[in-house]
Amino acid sequence: MLRADGITVAYGRQRVLRGADLAVAPGVVTGLAGPSGCGKSTLSRVLALLLRPDAGRLTVDGTEVHRWRHRASRDLRTRVALIFQQPRLAVDPRLTLREIAAEPYQATGRPPGPADELAEDLGLTPELLVRRPHEVSDGQLQRACVARALALRPRYVICDEMTTMLDASTQAHLVARLEAYRRETGAGILAITHDEELLTRWTEPSGGPTVRMS
Amino acid sequence: MTSSLTVQNLSVRFHLPGATVHAVSDASFEVRQGECLALVGESGCGKSVMAHALMGLLPGNATVAGSAWLRTGGAPPLDLIAAPERVLARTVRGRRIGLVPQSPAAHLTPVRTARAQLAEALRELGNPAPADELAARAGLAPEQLDRYPHQLSGGMAQRVVNAIALAGDPWLIIADEPTSGLDRPLVDATMTELRRLADDGRAVLLITHDLRAAEQVADHIAVMYASRVVSHAPAAEFFAGPRHPYAAGLLEALPSRGFTPIPGRPPELTDLPAGCAFLPRCDRSTAACSHLPEAGTEPSRVACHHPLERPLEHPLEHHVAR
Ligand SMILES: Nc1ncnc2c1ncn2[C@@H]1O[C@H](COP(=O)(O)OP(=O)(O)O)[C@@H](O)[C@H]1O
Ligand code: SF4
Numbered sequence: 345m346l347r348a349d350g351i352t353v354a355y356g357r358q359r360v361l362r363g364a365d366l367a368v369a370p371g372v373v374t375g376l377a378g379p380s381g382c383g384k385s386t387l388s389r390v391l392a393l394l395l396r397p398d399a400g401r402l403t404v405d406g407t408e409v410h411r412w413r414h415r416a417s418r419d420l421r422t423r424v425a426l427i428f429q430q431p432r433l434a435v436d437p438r439l440t441l442r443e444i445a446a447e448p449y450q451a452t453g454r455p456p457g458p459a460d461e462l463a464e465d466l467g468l469t470p471e472l473l474v475r476r477p478h479e480v481s482d483g484q485l486q487r488a489c490v491a492r493a494l495a496l497r498p499r500y501v502i503c504d505e506m507t508t509m510l511d512a513s514t515q516a517h518l519v520a521r522l523e524a525y526r527r528e529t530g531a532g533i534l535a536i537t538h539d540e541e542l543l544t545r546w547t548e549p550s551g552g553p554t555v556r557m558s
Numbered sequence: 559m560t561s562s563l564t565v566q567n568l569s570v571r572f573h574l575p576g577a578t579v580h581a582v583s584d585a586s587f588e589v590r591q592g593e594c595l596a597l598v599g600e601s602g603c604g605k606s607v608m609a610h611a612l613m614g615l616l617p618g619n620a621t622v623a624g625s626a627w628l629r630t631g632g633a634p635p636l637d638l639i640a641a642p643e644r645v646l647a648r649t650v651r652g653r654r655i656g657l658v659p660q661s662p663a664a665h666l667t668p669v670r671t672a673r674a675q676l677a678e679a680l681r682e683l684g685n686p687a688p689a690d691e692l693a694a695r696a697g698l699a700p701e702q703l704d705r706y707p708h709q710l711s712g713g714m715a716q717r718v719v720n721a722i723a724l725a726g727d728p729w730l731i732i733a734d735e736p737t738s739g740l741d742r743p744l745v746d747a748t749m750t751e752l753r754r755l756a757d758d759g760r761a762v763l764l765i766t767h768d769l770r771a772a773e774q775v776a777d778h779i780a781v782m783y784a785s786r787v788v789s790h791a792p793a794a795e796f797f798a799g800p801r802h803p804y805a806a807g808l809l810e811a812l813p814s815r816g817f818t819p820i821p822g823r824p825p826e827l828t829d830l831p832a833g834c835a836f837l838p839r840c841d842r843s844t845a846a847c848s849h850l851p852e853a854g855t856e857p858s859r860v861a862c863h864h865p866l867e868r869p870l871e872h873p874l875e876h877h878v879a880r
């Protein structure tokens with residue numbers, strides 16, 4: 345279980361989260377809905393160990409998190425992956441798609457894993473893998489980001505409005521890939537979206553709960 | 559005489575070292591007064607390039623062919639493709655055509671308030687209307703105009719660029735992905751605003767990858783695939799059962815329908831096949847499809863050798879009646 349209890353976060357004097365609780369169970373898709381600006385993205389960054397909250401507790405499979413960002417233990421950090429809404433803001437523009445997909449191996453000093461196969465599986469051709477972000481569409485770039493997120497086989501995957509920028513077919517394709525990953529590995533998925541129809545279609549098969557923030 | 563924009567056989571090529579990008583190929587369509595035409599298709603298919611071609615905003619490595627006749631009010635007809643830059647800058651951009659750009663936040667100057675930027679647009683275009691009045695029409699309160707771009711939410715920034723696009727009282731509004739990243743209530747508000755503009759006797763060209771947003775406002779739907787307009791139909795007809803296999807696939811991918819992706823991926827625009835570009839992904843293809851299909855004729859045009867005849871089996875659940 346990935347569990348957040350009483351999370352409070354303020355940016356300067358503006359408090360965006362006040363005592364938020366959320367649990368992401370392995371094996372199912374948990375939905376998270378709420379109006380824009382209600383703090384969903386902030387909470388997802390806390391869950392991915394990328395943002396230290398001002399108050400509250402985060403536990404990953406029973407282990408409480410005390411260090412955040414690069415200071416968090418490698419094991420904890422790689423157990424949670426985050427996929428962002430805007431792929432362009434989430435990648436280094438100098439890297440090729442192949443390098444983006446393989447970044448986690450590098451960052452953790454591991455031998456390069458099956459990044460190419462993973463990327464291929466997500467619909468990226470060898471021809472696309474040598475291109476850089478400005479030479480591909482948002483949909484193609486997001487595919488590389490999903491490959492990157494799944495590279496180290498995380499136990500939890502947080503999808504923060506992952507498909508808002510994408511056309512219907514690419515959306516359906518990426519969600520299907522994540523569902524296949526969940527069934528294969530028993531990972532827990534947090535699906536954050538303001539699209540109610542998408543939320544229903546995505547959470548229904550695994551019977552996971554939907555949490556609403558306001 | 560009603561006003562209109564008539565695009566005929568529009569093509570845009572980008573010349574790169576060692577390659578040519580076929581960004582728009584032989585596109586024809588019309589937008590008439592009081593109407594909204596939605597141009598839909600997946601990212602990278604050429605939608606923004608089409609908008610930029612109409613506005614004369616293409617970079618130097620582009621070549622354009624075809625015509626785009628703008629006929630509005632008492633002004634003599636103008637071919638936007640042949641018109642010199644001087645004419646486009648003085649009489650078209652901002653005045654006869656307003657562009658709502660993709661990613662509004664990136665188009666606002668960070669160090670100046672929304673009011674200063676809107677007032678400047680009004681001044682440049684010689685519009686004596688007060689900024690507050692224009693902002694109010696776009697759904698902004700006067701105090702929101704005093705904010706700097708970083709203090710605006712996505713929805714407010716959208717309304718600011720909408721107001722700026724309307725500063726010169728243009729007849730045609732081209733909105734390029736005006737709802738990307740907005741949540742549903744804001745999408746709904748933006749669509750209502752675009753519809754109102756059309757109902758006021760203007761025309762709207764809505765460019766989007768969001769089929770449901772298109773369904774909310776459009777009178778006609780044009781679908782672009784790999785640089786070509788492959789389908790063009792009245793909206794009600796389209797949503798009841800698109801006849802082009804690609805359009806049908808897009809609709810079936812919606813979460814409210816089958817939620818099934820179209821297999822495969824679109825071709826590279828540097829290496830388009832001679833025949834139908836959808837062939838490798840299409841389950842209706844035959845040998846005939848290696849020849850380019852004709853665009854067909856009004857009112858419902860389908861560039862396909864084997865179009866679907868009947869509506870999809872799934873009845874439309876949420877068609878928005880107007
Ligand atoms: N300046 C340019 N030089 C070369 N290729 C370009 C340029 N601008 C756009 N393109 C290409 O033109 C195609 C259409 O792009 P675009 O119109 O932005 O797609 P859409 O708006 O449908 O997402 C893409 O393949 C894109 O990479
Ligand atoms: S022309 Fe042929 S390949 Fe192309 S969409 Fe129609 S049936 Fe499919």
Ligand SMILES: [Mg+2]
Pocket residue numbers: 605606607660734735
């Ligand atoms: Mg675009």
